[in-house]
Amino acid sequence: MTARKLKLFGAVASISMLGMALAGCGTEVASTPVHHTAAQDGSQPVYGGTLNLDVNGAFPHLDPARAYDTLSYEAVTQMYNGLVAYKGATNTIIGSLASSWTVSPDGKTYTFHLRNAKFWNGDPVNADSFIKEFERVLTPATQSGLSGFINPFIVGSAAYAAGHAKTLTGMTSLDGGKTLQIKLTTADPVFLLVLAIPAFSAVDPAYVDGHSLDYFDYHPMGTGPFELASYKPNQQWILKKNPNYFIKGIPYLNEIDFTNNNSAQAVLEHFEQGSTDLIAWNQGGIPSADYLPLSENPKFSGDIYKQVEVSTLYVGLNSKVGPTKNLAVRRALEYAINKEQMVKVLNGRAIVANQVIPPSMPSGYEAKLPADATYTYNPGLAKKLLAKAGYPHGFTTTIYTDNTNPDDVSEAEVVQQDFAQIGVKASVNQTTWGTFLNNNETGKQGIFMLAWLEDFPDPSDFLNTLFNSNQSPENNSTMYSNKTVDQLLNEASVMPNGPARFAMYKQAQNIIMSQAAWIPYAYPLFTAAVQPWVKNYYANPNLVDDLQSIWLTKH
Amino acid sequence: MFSYIVRRLGGSVVVLLGIALITFILSYAVPADPARLILGMKASAAQVAALRVHMGLNLPLPEQFWNYLVKLLHGNLGQSYILDLPVTTLIAQRVGYTAQLALAAWLMELVIGIPLGIISALKDRKATDHILSILALIGISLPLFFVGLELMYWLAFKAGWFPVGGTGGLPYIILPALAYGITGAAYYARLLKSSMLDVLNSDYIRTARAKGASSFRAVMGHALRNAMIPVLTYGATDVAALFGGVVVLEDVFGYAGMGQMAVQAINQLDIPLIMGTVLFAAVFVVLFNLIVDVLYGLIDPRITY
Numbered sequence: 001m002t003a004r005k006l007k008l009f010g011a012v013a014s015i016s017m018l019g020m021a022l023a024g025c026g027t028e029v030a031s032t033p034v035h036h037t038a039a040q041d042g043s044q045p046v047y048g049g050t051l052n053l054d055v056n057g058a059f060p061h062l063d064p065a066r067a068y069d070t071l072s073y074e075a076v077t078q079m080y081n082g083l084v085a086y087k088g089a090t091n092t093i094i095g096s097l098a099s100s101w102t103v104s105p106d107g108k109t110y111t112f113h114l115r116n117a118k119f120w121n122g123d124p125v126n127a128d129s130f131i132k133e134f135e136r137v138l139t140p141a142t143q144s145g146l147s148g149f150i151n152p153f154i155v156g157s158a159a160y161a162a163g164h165a166k167t168l169t170g171m172t173s174l175d176g177g178k179t180l181q182i183k184l185t186t187a188d189p190v191f192l193l194v195l196a197i198p199a200f201s202a203v204d205p206a207y208v209d210g211h212s213l214d215y216f217d218y219h220p221m222g223t224g225p226f227e228l229a230s231y232k233p234n235q236q237w238i239l240k241k242n243p244n245y246f247i248k249g250i251p252y253l254n255e256i257d258f259t260n261n262n263s264a265q266a267v268l269e270h271f272e273q274g275s276t277d278l279i280a281w282n283q284g285g286i287p288s289a290d291y292l293p294l295s296e297n298p299k300f301s302g303d304i305y306k307q308v309e310v311s312t313l314y315v316g317l318n319s320k321v322g323p324t325k326n327l328a329v330r331r332a333l334e335y336a337i338n339k340e341q342m343v344k345v346l347n348g349r350a351i352v353a354n355q356v357i358p359p360s361m362p363s364g365y366e367a368k369l370p371a372d373a374t375y376t377y378n379p380g381l382a383k384k385l386l387a388k389a390g391y392p393h394g395f396t397t398t399i400y401t402d403n404t405n406p407d408d409v410s411e412a413e414v415v416q417q418d419f420a421q422i423g424v425k426a427s428v429n430q431t432t433w434g435t436f437l438n439n440n441e442t443g444k445q446g447i448f449m450l451a452w453l454e455d456f457p458d459p460s461d462f463l464n465t466l467f468n469s470n471q472s473p474e475n476n477s478t479m480y481s482n483k484t485v486d487q488l489l490n491e492a493s494v495m496p497n498g499p500a501r502f503a504m505y506k507q508a509q510n511i512i513m514s515q516a517a518w519i520p521y522a523y524p525l526f527t528a529a530v531q532p533w534v535k536n537y538y539a540n541p542n543l544v545d546d547l548q549s550i551w552l553t554k555h
Numbered sequence: 556m557f558s559y560i561v562r563r564l565g566g567s568v569v570v571l572l573g574i575a576l577i578t579f580i581l582s583y584a585v586p587a588d589p590a591r592l593i594l595g596m597k598a599s600a601a602q603v604a605a606l607r608v609h610m611g612l613n614l615p616l617p618e619q620f621w622n623y624l625v626k627l628l629h630g631n632l633g634q635s636y637i638l639d640l641p642v643t644t645l646i647a648q649r650v651g652y653t654a655q656l657a658l659a660a661w662l663m664e665l666v667i668g669i670p671l672g673i674i675s676a677l678k679d680r681k682a683t684d685h686i687l688s689i690l691a692l693i694g695i696s697l698p699l700f701f702v703g704l705e706l707m708y709w710l711a712f713k714a715g716w717f718p719v720g721g722t723g724g725l726p727y728i729i730l731p732a733l734a735y736g737i738t739g740a741a742y743y744a745r746l747l748k749s750s751m752l753d754v755l756n757s758d759y760i761r762t763a764r765a766k767g768a769s770s771f772r773a774v775m776g777h778a779l780r781n782a783m784i785p786v787l788t789y790g791a792t793d794v795a796a797l798f799g800g801v802v803v804l805e806d807v808f809g810y811a812g813m814g815q816m817a818v819q820a821i822n823q824l825d826i827p828l829i830m831g832t833v834l835f836a837a838v839f840v841v842l843f844n845l846i847v848d849v850l851y852g853l854i855d856p857r858i859t860y
Contacts, residue, residue: 057819058811060637068595140605143639145595147602214639233648234811235722259721263809265704266720269712273719404822434587434824437596455597465597474600 043535049552050255051534053282054270056262058234063217064201065136065144073198073544074281078239078256079224080201081246083112083130083180084192088546089538091362091457093192097125097202097223097246098180107187107496112180117246119204120227126177129202135160135168137199142213146199149455153191155183189497193456196542225251225548235260252551258282264289271529272300277552278537280305280528281544288406291347294529305528308360310541311453312353312462313342315399315415315519320479322397322446328389330516334375335382336422337415339521345410350522356466356509357459358523360541363502364459366509373513383422394423400448401428402436411521412449443473450477451524457542459505464489467512480517531555556852563848567841574837575627575830579620582826588612589636589824610636623830632834633827635820642831645816649800650835652722653812656804657797659728661790663736664743669786671740672747673779679752691741703734703807720809731804739793746789750782784854791847792840799836 059075061067067076085096095101098112117125137144138151138161152158155170170183184191194200207221220228223246226239239256261267264287270276271294279286286294286304294300317324317333324330339352354374357364386394399419401412412428419426426447431439439445454461465471468489469481485508492504512518528545530537533555539545590606591598607613611622626633632642671687678684707730711717717730754760755778763777800814813832820828851858 054809057815058638066639140602140609143593143606143609145593145598145602148597148599217639234816260811261721261809262815263720263807265707265807266809269707269719273712275719432587432822434589434592434822435585437591438587441591441596475596 043553045252045536045551046553047252047551048254049252050257051253051278051547051550051552052257052276053259053278054261054267054276055237055258056267056283056287058260059237059258061217062220062228063142063213064198064203064222065133065142065146066217067198068145070281070284070544075228075237075239075258076198076201076220077224077543078226078547079220079228080198080203080222081117081224082198082201083195085196086540086542088549089540091542093196107189108184110182110184110191111174112182114178114180115246117202117223118244119202119207119221119223120242120244121204121207121221123204123206124177125202125223127171127173127180128177128205130180130200131168131171131173132205132208133199133201133203134171136203136208138168144199146197149194149197149199153184153186153188153194155185186494187496189493189495189501190456190458190460193458193542197455198543226253226256229255251548253547256547268293271531274531274555277531277534278528278545280530280537280539286527286529290529291349291527295347300529303529303531305530305537305539307526307539307541308351308358309453309524309526310358310360310457311451311524312356312358312520313350313411313451313522313524314353314356314449315521316445316448316450316478317516317518318443318446318478319481319515319517321444323391323395324446326389327515328385329391331375332382332385332389332422333419333424334516334519335378335385336418336424337519337521338377338418340377341418342411342414342521345414346407346522346524348525349527350524353520353523355513356462356518356520357505360523361454361459361462362457364463364505364509366506369513370510373510375516375519379418379421386422386424391423394425396425397427397446398429399426400436400439400445401430401450402433403430404433408449415449440477441474443477443479445477448477454542459502459509460489460493463505463508463512464493467508467517478517480512480515482511482515485511556849559852560845560849563845567845570841571834571837572624575624575834576620578830578833579623580616582824582829583616585824587824589826592823593636627834632831635825635828637820637823637825638828642827645828646813646831646835649811649813649816652810653798653800653814655724656728656731656801656810656812657794659732660735660739660797660801660804661794663732664739664793665790667736668740668743669747671744672751675744675748676751676755676782679748687744691744694737695739695741697738699734699738699801699803700807702737703731703804706730706734707808720807722809722811727808727810731801731808731810734807735797735801735804742789742793743786746785747782750785751778754778754781780854784851787847787850787854791843795836795840795843798839799832 056071059072060069061072062075064076064080067073081096083096083098084093086092087094097115097117099115101110101112103110114125114127119125134150136142138147138157140161147161150157151161154168156165156168157170159165160168172181174181202223204221208216211219225242225245227242229238229240231237237258241251241254245251267279267283267287268290271279295304315337317330319325343350343352355366355369359365399412399415401408403409409430412430416426416428440448440450452462452466465475467476467480467485469476469486472479472481488504488508492501495501526539528539533553535551535553536549588603590603590610590612594603594606611619623633634640635642635645638645671691675684675687707719711719711730718726721727760778800812800817802814802818804810805812805814816828817832820832
């Protein structure tokens with residue numbers, strides 16, 4: 001995912017290793033619904049209260065099939081549930097609406113046993129609730145950007161999406177709807193992670209069929225801990241506790257009030273006044289303009305929550321266009337960037353990056369890279385290497401970036417200055433996101449700056465999507481192409497999880513870094529401001545704020 | 556008069572068509588793909604292509620424009636690409652708030668600007684006039700966002716007299732309107748001052764004074780009425796622009812009006828919504844200009860159509 005669209009991010013890395021062990025062969029996995037009983041400081045939950053949040057604009061979509069940005073997720077994840085979910089703030093997959101599941105020995109058939117859960121209107125959840133949603137995601141008329149996660153991985157998905165089949169043959173309802181079976185075309189080690197994406201939540205077929213696509217986008221019907229009680233278009237959305245939520249004991253809050261306010265100044269002042277409780281994914285993290293006022297104010301600096309995102313900020317170097325098509329030139333440029341300076345420009349809301357995979361990814365991150373994949377800040381060496389590559393007087397080029405975030409602009413300027421130091425005269429071409437994306441996907445931008453965020457915690461989400469030559473030019477917009485890397489990536493994508501699979505990704509990353517396809521410069525930190533009376537707040541690194549686990553104390 | 560109005564209405568339709576055409580061409584000239592923006596980066600090229608067909612984006616441009624016009628004549632402004640709601644619905648949701656803010660902002664400008672203009676004219680070239688001129692200059696020079704932020708900080712956050720930003724009724728409108736009034740009043744003040752000076756030195760005013768009319772009557776009764784004409788001309792365009800939504804104000808105060816929606820639409824290349832908001836604002840400009848021209852005819856008996 002790119003920085004602009006979806007922020008699924010970065011983790012409490014320690015607990016994460018367990019997550020990968022679950023897609024085993026023929027194992028029966030039973031898990032119980034989670035409810036949290038005490039906050040980290042040992043305080044006990046308090047029931048009741050209303051959480052007040054300012055949201056950064058109106059929610060673009062409340063339909064899970066169409067929600068694919070963090071703002072929409074903030075609402076959708078409180079209202080819908082899927083077969084599986086992430087446990088707390090970890091990368092571990094546990095059952096949600098599925099109480100248990102088995103996987104066939106060949107890894108191609110998943111059988112889920114469903115809990116007795118109900119939608120807010122009392123309709124029961126069964127296999128059709130999921131089949132319906134998967135079909136909706138595949139249907140072009142829904143305009144879902146997420147169909148690529150299941151098409152063509154689920155049997156019959158390609159045919160269904162193309163309109164050649166009336167039903168999705170790979171998904172079947174068994175035992176009168178209490179069991180859901182999904183057949184895949186190949187073994188897929190990340191399938192359970194994909195199922196945790198909100199697009200694959202349960203929907204009520206009767207409700208969906210009885211209303212238009214537009215209506216459903218604004219009038220949700222889910223199983224989630226909070227229901228949309230009322231809303232004033234573009235102004236306010238009020239969610240109320242679902243008294244029949246299938247996980248007993250939560251949520252603690254009675255109500256969540258989302259008020260539309262995208263003025264960074266107003267958001268800051270509301271927090272300082274105490275009229276809002278949280279600045280988190282409802283604002284996409286603490287807005288840039290508000291970070292220093294909060295972090296440098298002794299009254300609020302203790303309220304700041306930080307988490308390394310599973311995301312990497314990078315400078316892309318095109319392998320086919322411009323001077324960077326020369327490997328020696330790319331390697332030279334790697335020594336030119338002052339990454340510490342980049343992090344300073346972000347007011348410390350990032351850590352220095354040295355490879356594609358961020359440390360918050362449960363696997364794939366290498367504590368030590370091989371020598372030929374390691375670069376340090378050394379402008380003198382950069383200049384020398386550039387001369388050896390045939391550019392003793394540097395060269396002229398353009399750095400492409402988008403202007404959505406004020407930080408993007410400052411970072412581009414640092415890169416421009418760093419390049420100037422070694423004789424590379426770069427002009428910065430900044431456009432709106434739409435234009436930037438359009439140009440970037442042609443694969444013709446010589447040097448550009450972008451970010452990549454995970455959709456799920458697996459190295460394939462980074463390495464395969466960005467460096468496999470079959471992903472050029474749209475996702476692999478540096479036009480990187482290496483036969484060995486392709487082979488490694490293709491093989492690893494169907495292997496079961498385990499050390500052998502992850503070793504292949506490490507090998508691939510080592511080659512990619514030694515060939516300087518990217519200059520990764522920072523792993524951003526997600527920051528949130530949490531009022532002292534808000535307890536047990538956390539954000540799942542793969543999703544957004546988990547509001548069902550928060551409680552409020554008197555204030 | 557009637558035939559004048561009919562002729563003007565006819566002209567207005569031509570103007571609006573021209574605006575629709577220009578906006579349409581500009582929207583398509585931007586090198587970005589609405590289908591790609593809707594589906595996101597992860598969607599395959601095939602998916603994006605399919606959506607383009609579904610949205611009719613591959614039809615020849617003249618055909619797309621014609622389809623748009625046909626729908627327009629039926630009162631259908633199309634469906635927003637990103638929000639997937641009818642554009643008319645989206646505008647209707649926000650127009651009320653924008654209208655309230657527009658009128659309040661304009662009134663503030665008048666409330667501050669007109670008295671300033673009158674006093675400046677009466678005290679022309681005296682100390683009072685100089686001080687007022689400097690104040691007016693400061694008002695115009697201050698950026699709107701700056702005035703807005705300061706007002707919000709001191710009067711809402713610190714003093715607590717108003718809500719800190721947000722959308723709603725009167726309490727939410729006063730500060731943004733005041734900010735706009737402070738920065739815009741100077742135009743009215745200067746316009747009024749110069750036209751009043753013209754009028755105050757004219758023969759008929761001296762006649763009125765000679766006939767014994769008090770200064771106040773002379774000023775208010777005669778001079779002001781005539782001096783208002785240029786103010787009305789300027790005011791028409793000003794209000795019309797306000798109806799399009801003042802983006803800066805809406806941004807600073809987090810006010811969910813049309814300006815905010817227009818900017819978002821532009822960033823996301825939501826072409827139907829862009830066209831809808833631009834046409835909507837254009838209609839107001841055209842309408843208000845027509846109203847003002849008709850009002851001239853009523854105010855000034857010398858003007859006949």
